[in-house]
Amino acid sequence: MIWTMLNTWYAQRLMQRSRHGKALKELPPGLYNYWKGSANLEYHGIPRDAVFFARSAIGLLDFFECAAQGGKPCALPSKAADSVWHAWLRLSPLKLETFCRKHFGRVVPHVEASAMGGNLDEALAVCLVRARHAEGLNREGPRLPSLFLLDKKLKMPLGYGYSVQHGQPGYSQLDARGRFDPNISCPPQMAAAGLLTAGLITTAQFNDFEQRARQQATNSSDSSGSSCGSGCGSSVDCSDASSTSCDSGGSSCGSSCGSSCGGGGD
Template identity: 85%
Template sequence: MLKTWYAQRIMQRSRHSKALKDLPPSLYDYWKSSARNEYHGIPADAVFFARATIGLLDFFECAAQGKGACALPSKAADSVWHAWLRLSPLKLEVFCRKHFGRTVPHVEGETMGGNLDEALAVCLVRARQAEGLHREGPRLPSLFLLDKKLKMPFGFGYAVKRGQPGYSQLDASGRFDPMISCPPQMAAAGLLGAGLITAAQFNDFEERARRLAATSSDGSSGSACGSGCGSSIDCGDSSSSCDSSGSSCGSSCGSSCGSSCGGGGD
């Protein structure tokens, strides 16, 4: 009962509170009974569902903003999406049109085309913007931290090291592996090259990085770098664990490449 009450409070305080009132009444019970068959070890309590659903709406907001592929960085959110698609796909389309202005098609990783890291970069910039963060970074928005926060079994753990986002797959208990891959598409220079940020925003990022480096050299903690700063994360050669064609990302939703499917527009 306490978790149910807390889950309701989480939804009421969300910026998506109005949309959350339109969730199918049976979605939670259906997700609770079916998600564990697809996502082994997933927690099936009301608080997990509330946070995962809010993450899914964060993603719908990002995917509906423009054309092209937008990859979902959370398996927890994807678990709700899958349940909703099985339960009432037509009502999901109506929900998205009402609250986000358009439908958000569920696209398997193998059919998204192009590079999933590029689609993740699109989602990253849009999610940062939605939360009032600098589009160029380095801080990560809540959608990208969701699986690690919820300890989603085999989910995607994101962190920041030296100003660059990276990810690794969580283990069966939802524990984070600090040996992350840092795709260049998600770094500030990659965002600039893809036209996702402006030259002025990139220059601002570089200036903040220089100021942080100078402060850190004076013995400061450097806390302005964000929650992932200072952790034992090794970005290695800053290369992605997926190749440029996306062929090493697996044949189905939920690959090891930092994304669990996505949505795209024409």
Template identity: 45%
Template sequence: MKNITISIKQAWVQYRYRALVRQSAFQRELEALPPTLYEHWRKEAPLEFNGIPMDAIFFVRAAEGLLRFFDCVRYSQHPCALPSKAADSVWHAWLTLPAQSEDHIDTYCQRYFGRVIPHVEASQMPVDTGLGLAATLVIARKRGGRDPAAPSLPALFELDRKLRMPNGYGYQLQKYQIHLHRMSQNGRLAGSPQVMHPLDPSSLLAFGLISQTSYAAYELERQRTEKAASDGAGGSSCGSSGSDSSCDGGSSCGSSCGGGCGGGCGS
């Protein structure tokens, strides 16, 4: 009976894995991942990312997140910071993968994303972490068919929270602001959230990442929503952080402000 149960579970995992690949916008790229990457990741990732789940479903969703990031780097004119430790775990494993030249990450990125994407540690990023995250946010929104100033949280920024990545980046959209929670060892949101001011539309405008037209449209919608809320609920204020902590995008933020490794700007 035990062997039958294991076989059923393995079949179900394989079915879900294949379904996730088929449904992904990056189906072709996922199918082209090096065949030895998953087992290598299972061996290497726990050494750096304590408590990380080791199942195939977690892996394919984390790998898809990394491909989403590569897609952002491809279209960005600025260095991008990666807002997911789950995706970063795949990147780090891939960099140490003993593989033939056709499986090398540089060869893969050149083939599927049109360029080599350098892996840059957070401490060595050529721009501030806040700007790197802002660049990723804007491109991810555009690639998802959203206005770059729209109050939305792309899938890449939700990845760690949805996967319950231990000690990951717990991004949430609360009214008109993006907040970052510290995540616990068991992958749950913990502690007081930080307001990610570098990801506010006013900062995106100051960085030169969105147009004045996009910012004006965002402000108009925000004011309308706030007025409706005020008229209908006795003056509640949209965009209130509920926290006095913040990430101002300064060099002191480092990786604690929601971004780990990064990639160079697109060509």
């Protein structure tokens, strides 16, 4: 009982302190209870406490913020956030449309990965750049925004575990207990060079990334007993290179859905 009360209090605090705090106050009153009672039917083993819901709802609004910019398909990198989206679509789809128009300027349609067409990794790259920008991170990387770290942080069963290896973002599927497999796939579309090719970053931003990478390599070679330079932030996984492989081929498995909003720009 006490744990439930503390969990509920902390969940409310998380939503109040989020940059989406005003919008989160307008979530449907019954959404949490509906999600709690139905999410496990679709996402087996998913935790259903208030804090998990709060973090997932915040992640969903992070995604709405990215997808609503339009112009290019935008893929959702979190099954935890998607669980709230699915529940909301079942509970009150018209109210969801009204909510998105009010807080993000347009409806954000839910599109399954199989129906998005094109390259899903390119749509993930769009989301990555926009989410980085929203959090004040360098668009070119290497740090990952919170939306891309959500499933890994929440230990979402069979979710998507994102990490950065050797300066390049990648992902692997979490296991049924939400444990991360460090053998990640690193799609070239999400690397700085891929972002430049897609027109998601400028040449100047790419050059800045290259310069920081060279500086980090220099710092790393000067640091005894360390495989990571001083440029590694809290959202960069500085795993030992010997225990990690980064497949650059990509597998288009880092998202199960996304959105394709017409019009607008990046």
